[in-house]
Amino acid sequence: MARLFAEDAPNFGAASDGDGDRNMILGQRFFVTPSDSLAILTANAKLVPGYQSGLAGVARSMPTSQAVDRVAAKLGMDCYETPTGWKFFGNLLDAGKATLCGEESFGTGSNHVREKDGLWAVLFWLNILAVRQQSVEEIVKAHWQEYGRNYYSRHDYEAVDADKANTLMENLRRQTSTLKGQKTGSYQVAYADDFSYTDPIDDSVSQQQGLRIGFTDGSRIVFRLSGTGTQGATLRIYLESYEPDVSKQELDPQDALAPLITLADELAQIRALTGRDKPTVIT
Secondary structure (H helix, E strand, O other): OOOOOOOOOOOOEEEOOOOOOEOEEEEOOEEEOHHHHHHHHHHOHHHOHHHOOOOOEEEEEOOOOOHHHHHHHHHOOEEEEEOOOHHHHHHHHHOOOOOEEEEOOOEEEEOOOOOOOHHHHHHHHHHHHHHHOOOHHHHHHHHHHHHOEEEEEEEEEEEEOHHHHHHHHHHHHHHHHHHOOOEEOOEEEEEEEEOOEEOOOOOOEEOOOOEEEEEOOOOEEEEEEEOOOOOOEEEEEEEEEEEOOHHHOOOOHHHHOHHHHHHHHHHHOHHHHHOOOOOOEEO
16 A cells, blocks of 8 residues: 555556455545545446446445435436445345445445445546546545545444444434424434334335434434354444535545534543444554
8 A cells, every 4th residue: 555655656557355355446546435426426327338328327325425415416317325235235226226326334236236346446547547547536536625534534443342332322312302402512302313224126124223313514424233142242433524625625625524523422422332432443
């Protein structure tokens, strides 16, 4: 990674995992978040031969940033917010409801297969670069100027005591019914819920998919547990802040999200309940 961010770094870089189903896109000393990547692929789809007729719709997992929602709204297409898990995308793809889909954990796909496809995503980006004749950074920043920037980060607290993690989530769950309309610092709560999804294809219902707290300025905090069991749990906190002002779109995400990071700890009592003063991993 140090080499990629050196002065003589390549103009374009892409990485994947062992089976080629995930993708990470890099410009010259510039990282593209998976959430932004999905939004940019959607906004530029007609530049790619296979998608010149447009998209039926787009889908993202609930924890993934709302950047693609803004593109879909402007282009007049449906945008589906699903639980985490590729099977939910598969139903939408098979039914012709969505053409592109993606998740914050570096998975992106289309209706040519039912699974994520990292190699396809890289080729999609290469098509956009060839047509637009701009750098990765120029394309991303132009996108922010048009749609606004969704600052985004995921904080993982790994191997948390399972009982303490479950207590934290239950405490938050009890708060959701009373948070709406409340003022918390400089933020006003627009909604607070435990995400539930009714599949529009098979009518199956998936409940308790993550606690969402959304604010009137477009910011969000999402709390989810992963891997509960005898070895403990991973608490994942997803932080998102919308910035339409071009002059404020160059901040480090952790600086831009600092007020939300503090608020997340206050609402969930992370330090008090887990004993952790910082995340294990920040992405």
